[in-house]
Amino acid sequence: MTAEHFKDVRVIQLTPDMLFKYAEKRRAGYKGRAPISRSTLNQQLTYVAQTIDHARTLWGVDLPSNPARDALSALSKIGLVGGSRRRERRVSDQELKQLMEASLKHHSGWIGPIIMLAVETGMRQGEIQALQWKDVDFERNTVFIKDRKHPSEKMGNNQIIPVSNKALEVLKTWVPVESKRTGAVFPGVKLAQSISDRFVKVREEAGLPELHFHDLRHEAVSRFFEKGLQIQEVARISGHKDWKQLLRYTQLNASSLVDKLNG
Numbered sequence: 001m002t003a004e005h006f007k008d009v010r011v012i013q014l015t016p017d018m019l020f021k022y023a024e025k026r027r028a029g030y031k032g033r034a035p036i037s038r039s040t041l042n043q044q045l046t047y048v049a050q051t052i053d054h055a056r057t058l059w060g061v062d063l064p065s066n067p068a069r070d071a072l073s074a075l076s077k078i079g080l081v082g083g084s085r086r087r088e089r090r091v092s093d094q095e096l097k098q099l100m101e102a103s104l105k106h107h108s109g110w111i112g113p114i115i116m117l118a119v120e121t122g123m124r125q126g127e128i129q130a131l132q133w134k135d136v137d138f139e140r141n142t143v144f145i146k147d148r149k150h151p152s153e154k155m156g157n158n159q160i161i162p163v164s165n166k167a168l169e170v171l172k173t174w175v176p177v178e179s180k181r182t183g184a185v186f187p188g189v190k191l192a193q194s195i196s197d198r199f200v201k202v203r204e205e206a207g208l209p210e211l212h213f214h215d216l217r218h219e220a221v222s223r224f225f226e227k228g229l230q231i232q233e234v235a236r237i238s239g240h241k242d243w244k245q246l247l248r249y250t251q252l253n254a255s256s257l258v259d260k261l262n263g
Helices: 016-028 038-058 067-077 093-103 111-121 125-129 165-174 192-205 214-226 231-238 243-249 255-262
Strands: 142-145 159-162
Touching: 016 038, 016 067, 038 067, 093 111, 093 192, 111 125, 111 165, 111 192, 111 214, 125 192, 159 231, 214 231, 231 243
Parallel strands: none
Antiparallel strands: 142 159
């Protein structure tokens, strides 16, 4: 959620109707921003509800009920919020080629390298947006990721992951002159959301309207398994703490298993 929606609204002034209108706007998309999913909206409003619960319990904020929970109840009944739906979407080489060709139309230049980096590393859009040149070790083939997503730890979950030569080549091509590799790797990307917003435009131009940016991460993790990496090795790269979550990523191509069956 961004400050523009509720920056002048006090907690005691917040109503279910305000949150309902916010929900409709975010699900539909606005100001060039991509629509958010049912699960993302559910997560956002749940955070608001938890914050209000704390305010009522710990700080004595006087409210007859929790407006966020009231809004969630109504939104759930009409299907605007809900749990995440498991996607099994792979990205073919041809589709990746279409994305890269479409990305060339965007003069900022950063969306193409970001797409390739996501497919090669499995990094999330927020991790790519926050990447600094000092975090990339070209000698050891590693990348340092600060505050990586964690089910319980919001800060301090730092991790160094191994990356492929191809991933490093993407970065070297993006900024060929070594002396210029300072600060943010993608300084033109101020917000992680900017990546998915631009990706929406690229996928439409590529004729792939149903593709999500997160599908690139799914593709990357699936490729790790196809290369023969063990589940603990993939988890080391992807950052998954629960190995069970990786089972949904193992949508291996049949052709990749033929050699093993005949071996």
